[in-house]
Amino acid sequence: MLEILKQSSNPEICKPLVEAVIEKAKEFQQKFGRRPAFMEVCGSHTMSLARTGVKQCLKDEVNLISGPGCPVCVTDQRSIDAMIALAEGENRIICTFGDMMRVPGSNKTLLDSKIAGKDIRVLYSPVEAIKIAEENPDKEVIFLGVGFETTIPILTLMVGEAEKRSIGNFSIWMTTKLVEPVLRYLLDAGEVNLDGFLLPGHVSIVLGENSYKYLVDEYHISGVITGFETAELLFGIYKSIELALTGQAAIINNHPSIVTKTGNQVIHQWMDKYLTECDEAWRGIGVIPNSGLDLKPEYSQFNAKKRFTVEVGEPRKTKCRCGEVIRGLISPNECSLFGKACHPMNPVGPCMVSAEGSCAAYYQYMRESF
Amino acid sequence: MLEILKQSSNPEICKPLVEAVIEKAKEFQQKFGRRPAFMEVCGSHTMSLARTGVKQCLKDEVNLISGPGCPVCVTDQRSIDAMIALAEGENRIICTFGDMMRVPGSNKTLLDSKIAGKDIRVLYSPVEAIKIAEENPDKEVIFLGVGFETTIPILTLMVGEAEKRSIGNFSIWMTTKLVEPVLRYLLDAGEVNLDGFLLPGHVSIVLGENSYKYLVDEYHISGVITGFETAELLFGIYKSIELALTGQAAIINNHPSIVTKTGNQVIHQWMDKYLTECDEAWRGIGVIPNSGLDLKPEYSQFNAKKRFTVEVGEPRKTKCRCGEVIRGLISPNECSLFGKACHPMNPVGPCMVSAEGSCAAYYQYMRESF
Amino acid sequence: MCVGVPAKVVKKNEYSAIVDVMGSQTTVGIIFVPDVNIGDYVIVHAGQAMSIVDETYAKQSVEEWRKLVDARNSEAIK
């Protein structure tokens, strides 16, 4: 099987695929007089497309627009400030994914707080937080629960584990986001013209192919569920152009080896048990009703928002255009700060610092000063 | 006044005083056919006599015998082991005078425990411990209350302060000693032949000149209250020989600038308020009834022995002869371990490590290998 | 939005498994894929196996790519 998996980055397959995509894109251009435009919903897609060079190779032929799929980037500034303020409290251990550390709050970052002596730990595996809570009974251990549908199930596992072991000093600061509500928002707003979506390979593990029916039924737009390796990306784009050429809307599962029709049902059970829909505020968008998941009231003891109060002021205003980047309205280099005031050493917005941020992807992989 | 105080170490005074003492000692020898023998009760006397060279200068003429006046040295081995075991408990801060750190317990020293990570702090001023207790409300702060009459009053001050500030996590592990009971023990035992005592200058601040009447009245032996500077030491010895020559027993206050007839009455009030007599075990002697002071029952909350239990086994047996050194029966170089198995880097008994220990004084100041 | 890594299951416990990624091994949770077997490849995300890789579909994808590539190549030869 390893041999099969390896083929996805085999240059002998990938290089001809690039040509195939370009040819198909040219066909589209001839027919419609413009480049086909697709939004990669997922931040990891943005990164992979940039890192593997797919974006660069296709840049004149296909318009690949980054979407709202970086969980850190879409988090509202007030919410970022709240998490940083949370870390200021005494006797707390804040656990987080690494990406959060350098995200600019209005006044400081979590990294600044860590440098100043706060106990903030980057976890590779979130369930580690449960062990930390057990080992530090006199401290409050709070996990920063930032993520989309792939990460959310893991948060429920943590609650389940804390419940089973009767751990009283563990909680999650929930700021989760869902894909469907934000895609609906973008389509309703009608700000971007798209010929289809590259749908996230791993979120789809959870959601399943069928969950995207609304795109076709309600918005008459296509979606191709796509993996992250070079050949997978290229073939997803190829399929997207093919579909766009037919003028028909459809959902194609281009990643069937891991994505099923109905998604992972075990995960659905876990999510149903612990979670309930809630409104969430999105950067550059505002509150989208029912666009996130929160712990059900019966699990309030694990809900950091119920246990701790933090005070945050009005977020600092900057010229950062992350909000527009997320909505696919501009590409990072259209922001006047890009590469000047804003760069990975001094990020002004989260898009420049998250491992899935569009601005970070552009800065790292797509600057063309050579 | 400084000029006056300085005279006590002025060589122009001290050198002729040495000669005067030697002359007086020779007079004694002519009369009695032996050197006059005095016991310096106080461990600091032992140190000062050695450090200033007085002992060396007089060694052929006057027999100066170290007594039981080093608080660390007289502490029973089981009690030393108990203090070290105490430090092994979790969530404790042990505060101590520095001398205790390297005193050999049966298995280890407090320093070993500190090196292994226990929180053991050497204090310059014991009342610091109260501040430490206040700053560490979740820890038990225990002061190792080792000392004679000069130190004991300071322990009462600590209790008074802890009481005033309602500090619940502070206590003292009381193992104090009194001068009178041990002098009575030595005199009753009759093991040493003495022509008088050099009485401790600073203990006498507390006790006062009159407190030594029992020496004359009950034992017909003299005592000269003596300071610690070269001239004071020499003159104390001079006065002692003078008295011995007369054959009369008397108490002479040779340190009247700081020692009064009845002692410091303020201190007496503090001690009366907080303390009550108790039996104490002495190294090499065993329990002497009413030879120490303990906190009165109404202050049990500050009494570490009431609050904590420690388990200690049978003390390790060694060839250390500290017990005999303390009683004045042998001088350190008569111990077969002295300078060989036992030296300051590897003390076998407390006498080799305390700043007032006789063996330490001999090793540091009186070895004659040059 | 979350890259996962394919990893081969080499040992299976009740709630966890040891997986191998090109020779490096680590422990992952398998609560979400209770039916996983030794030898299966799983997609690991944040310490949890999220999905079992279906070999048939994986092969099929590669075949699709090859078909496209071969078609182009034979066209080029023509």
Place this chain on the structure above:
Amino acid sequence: MCVGVPAKVVKKNEYSAIVDVMGSQTTVGIIFVPDVNIGDYVIVHAGQAMSIVDETYAKQSVEEWRKLVDARNSEAIK
């Protein structure tokens, strides 16, 4: 059994005083010597003033030593 150091009181508060020992200064408790005055010398032990040095007696002691020393010296001259 506890050497004390003579220190000069340079500032007096209710329960403590600042004392000077040859130019170095520190704070000591004066609860045991409430009557101490600025300029007095005290014997300090473990952070507490235990006794006030009586200047008359101190002088008297030095005189006694000197008397003995002088007597010897004059004898030596004889």
Place this chain on the structure above:
Amino acid sequence: MEKFISLAHGDGGELSHRLIRDVFINAFGDGNEAMFDAASVIISNSKIAVTTDSFVIKPIFFPGGSIGKLAVAGTVNDLAVSGAKPVYLTCGFIIEEGFPVADLRQIVLDMANEARKTGVVIVAGDTKVVERGSADGVYINTTGIGVYQPNMGCSLEFEEGDAIIVSGTIGDHGIAVLTARGELGITVPINSDCASLNTMLDEVLQHSKGVRIMRDPTRGGLATTLVEIAEDFNITMKINEIDVPVKGEVHGVCDLLGFDPLYLANEGKAIIVVAENERNKVIDILREFPEGENAVVIGTIIGKEKGQLLLETPLGSKRILNRLSGTMFPRIC
């Protein structure tokens, strides 16, 4: 000898004396220089190379080496890549109270062995002890003195077409050490590449006049070291992603954690930039040594106008590589 280091081992008194005598002098030499504040040594050339590094690695013992071996090899390599023959080393220890003396002995032994193997002499040392919680076990500084050899060395004259060689697989040290900490729960069957390269690099310089520069890609990894060369000498370098040798296991861990092997530390690798016509000769020489058996050309110098490092992807597109910007944090998801 005590079992654990105490503050008194660092106070300059009797315990310091014994520690130095029993642990250090014993391993490092006859101790004559311990009688003086400085060691007196003879050198054979008036042009010398000097370098210093502190080693703060965690864990101090790791697969393939220890802080002791590393402290010698690291400084030897800095001299060797400069084209100098390493001759003398000093070492400064900062030890945490409570550190096991047995571990210290092992570290010192590792240093002595590595020094013997490389032919450097440890001529001066220092030991400080700090309170528990003021260090993490032990830190070692080594400072090295090397002598330049007549008519041998790096030209620093770069040409378009010069080959960029790396002497073996990258990232082994970074991954071996990271996983050895145990915090990640990842086990990797590879060792750190920690090794002294002076003999191998000396052989290269002996036989090739075409060497432009040599560097060891330690902290910051291959990418950072190449960026520094590119910027310092204003040359455009291009490396091919597909040619950079990375062990599968290292790739695996990087995939799991979101790390980039180009930025992982190496402790037994050299980068050699060499004239195009000498590249094969140098590769052949390197491959004669176990430390160089995987040596390969990974790129070329493609310009002399702009100080810049480019990476060519397997698809043929290029991108700029920068220095590592901020410690690598594992990605969010």
Place this chain on the structure above:
Amino acid sequence: MEKFISLAHGDGGELSHRLIRDVFINAFGDGNEAMFDAASVIISNSKIAVTTDSFVIKPIFFPGGSIGKLAVAGTVNDLAVSGAKPVYLTCGFIIEEGFPVADLRQIVLDMANEARKTGVVIVAGDTKVVERGSADGVYINTTGIGVYQPNMGCSLEFEEGDAIIVSGTIGDHGIAVLTARGELGITVPINSDCASLNTMLDEVLQHSKGVRIMRDPTRGGLATTLVEIAEDFNITMKINEIDVPVKGEVHGVCDLLGFDPLYLANEGKAIIVVAENERNKVIDILREFPEGENAVVIGTIIGKEKGQLLLETPLGSKRILNRLSGTMFPRIC
């Protein structure tokens, strides 16, 4: 520039690069050597002196100096007392996460100033950052290279009657630093003696052929340093308690805490053993310098059979002095 040091300042990437460029190179020199793994320097004699020391002082700023000044002066002095002219220094920094960059700048400035004053050039450096709680602010290693000057130096030929000179009052550094920590609640109006002595000692060696040995009594103090000389060269030395210069304030603190000034650290004092007939000349030279204005003879060499240090008390009795045995703890009462 950031206000506080982070781990990323030590990972070899962009932040390390900037820290070195903006803080170190800025203060220490033109930075050419920062392009290489080792600095290349020229020396004038094939016999050189090498010494290394790590500085872990607390507090890092103290009356009379800082860890930066000390790190330069300390190593310069080790070279100077060896009879070598200090020429090059390396420095290795270990910095705790969270350390204020402003403090680091000040320390580096102090180093640069002291280096300029003494005429040494800092040629190589290294910076590591460790996690909070794995260091206490900042530690600095300096390694020094000095060159011996032809027909100048210490003879190491001791004779009975040789004078033991100390260049000024002892214990100033120990007491100034100890009280500066604030933990003891003692205030002392004296500064550390921290100073580079190379100019003064060079003058001594220029004018006296009778110098037997020179040492700086740092850690372990006067007594320990003399014990080491006595043992290393098998000579009996005697010093007179009453002649050893100690400031009243230092005496005062020692009385309060039970310390012995003979074992307190000095950082700007030299011990010089010199032929009897040259003692006055050397004293005169020393007293021409502010660092030597209190220079005095404190003892003599009285034998050549036994490596031993004796102290004569004011009463005329003698006793053996040993190395400090165990950290000085304040006495119990």
